[in-house]
Amino acid sequence: MQDQASLVAVLNSTWFASGLEPGIQTRLAEFSRTFTAEPGQELFREGDESKLFGVVIKGRVALRTHVPERGDFTILTVEPGDVYGWSALVPPYRATSTAVAIEAVEAITFEGPALRAALREDAALAQALYPRVLVAVARRLNATRVQLLDLFAAEQVRTW
């Protein structure tokens, strides 16, 4: 996964980055790194500065939130092809949950500040990448709404 060509190939295999123009993929690969995590390893913590934007290639990352006196809840798992750390692209650049590898994880990551600078300078890159980020975040937002409906609850949940 080290050389640029293989990074491009790996990126292209994910739904997030597949079909991007070759020039954009090469540009992305320039400041991307491969990243691995052991099961149990924490990737970032809720409230901390969000430094890495990543695409999961293998394994599973749990996004957790902590409720005092109730403990940690996994609210979503990030699966191969999906992104994590989108908060590295959106002010105030703070992680909105705690990410923990629950299986051995391979990912491709981008340094937040470097990616932001590149997106500011390179309109073509921004034009190609932002819609993908928006799709990923919108998909997650939709899922969160469905989860909020609590459809599998035994009785209709009244929230008002």
Added chain:
Amino acid sequence: MVISASRSPRGSRPAIEGPGFLARADLQVLFDLLREDGRRLIGPTVSDGSIIYDDITSVDQLPRGWGDEQSPGRYRLRRRGDERLFGYVVGPTAWKKWTFPALIPLTRSTHDGHKVSFEPEQATAPKLAFLGARACELAALGVQDRVLIGTEFIDPDYMVRRANVFVVAVQCTTSASTCFCTSMGTGPEVTEGFDLSLTELDAGFLVDAGTPAGRAVLERLPLRAATAAEQYGVAATVAAVRARIGDPVPTDGLHDRLLAQLDHPRWAQVAERCITCGNCTLACPTCFCTTLTQTTDLSGETALASRSWDSCFSPGFAKVAGGSFRARPRDRYRQWLTHKFATWWDQFGTSGCVGCGRCITWCPVGIDVRDELNAIAPPVPLSPESRLVEPVAATPNEFVTARVVNTKAETADTTTLTLTGVDPAFSHGSTGQFAMVALPGFPPLPISISRFLTDGIELTIRGAGPATKAMCALQVGDQVGLRGPLGNNWPLDRAVGRDLVIVTGGIGLAPLRPVLHAIVADRRRFGDVKLFYGARTPADLIYRDELERWGKRDGIDVSLTVDRAGPDWSGRVGIVTHLFDQAVWDGSNMIAFVCGPERMMQAASTTLAGRGVSASRIHVTLERHMECGIGLCGHCQMGKYFVCRDGPVFSIAQLGDTFGREGI
């Protein structure tokens, strides 16, 4: 018909109860009676090496002692070595030659200067008697009645001809290798559509009447009452014919199975053999397609439009100015077969095939429609999963009882009850069916059957209200009341040879569990099977042992997800549609079964449609308020359906825009 009755037939001898016996030597009396009534007699006779139907006047013209041998593309007469007059099967002629002739004049038109005029030909018909119509042929006449005079617009020529026919049926005492009336439900027993019926014995015939006109003739025949031995002998002979034919084309689900296979490679393969000659359609007793031909005189002033039989195998049959809609032989073969066995049902409420086998025998290249059907739309072996049984205690006031022999807590609020001492109808129920379950003092509730056992069933019940909580609290030894099994089933037969996607959430896995059992029992008949199952939390997953077994041992691709989880859960967290919304699939060969809350089924259906699965192959099971379970109480109505009786399993295409619509 009206027989001139100058003397009271009952006055001449006592009336015979039940069938009468007519000696072979007296058959000519029947001929003469029918001819006396002004009828031309059409019956079997040997001509050009085959037994055809033609004008006859004498018993001597019948094919005495002749039988036939038939197989795909082959027909031969053979000597039987006895004196039987009807010891053959069916030949190349169909009765439609007289009720729906191959060529009739339709309209005469003239051109006089600027004026044109059109004069319809008046339909006329001779009085005929058909002698020797077999059960399949009676059914064929019935099919053409539905097509030509059974709808809003009628064919006047057919109507007149048909009304002038007296039908003497002959029950089959022999069969050919090409016969499949048993599969099509048309024979060999003669049951309706005749005036008189004959069944041949060594010395004569058992005679019965099917109409008052037939009764009037029967009473003038020199009959004696048939003996019990004769009646038994006839029944045994016809039963032997039925047994010999067997069930070559299982028709359970054939309509859907066939229409699900429009892209089967076999269509192209059979088209390599088919020479599109149209022999099958000409020999077919139900084919009714025609074409118009204009014949003009030399001046061009008068013209005659004639109607003649056409065939959907003709190259020009579906032609328009821009070309033909069915240019390739494979298109024409598919049109013919799917019309006969599937879309005919949709148009006329009956099969277009009666199982006479003529298209097999008279196909010059010996294409056997039974083989094609079984290859293109293979039958599902009759198993508990593919056939609906008669429910027990069907009416809402009766129940049968069953005893709890095991209880298993699936989750904090959901229990699986194993019941035995159940009426056998339940063990023979079908995947997706439900039972009305009752405890004294509580309203009976529809509960999906979550497992079929040889001597019982399982019900998985979530204690949501007082009645379900009482059911979940049942202990081993307790009894419950049951009615059922009710409702329709998952179309497992349509999943054979396809990839199957099962999407389910919460307790929605319960009605799909028997589907998984059926697949595991016969895994090779199905393609890839994927199970996507979502629950509220890891603790809400039901059938956990089985989920593991299906995934690890039984070749089913099991994916689980939950809406929320504690840190000890290492599986997926998220919504069930995210398990496959990014998948790269060939949805064209997939069929999907979906069960869960309606909002979830909607999301799953939309996502599946986006993956290329057609609406007619996405099936959901609906939950509605049900009290009777048999379409009488009216509670579960949804659009044009009663969910209990017409469902609970529906395709998205069936439901249309009622699915997921609020307030329906």
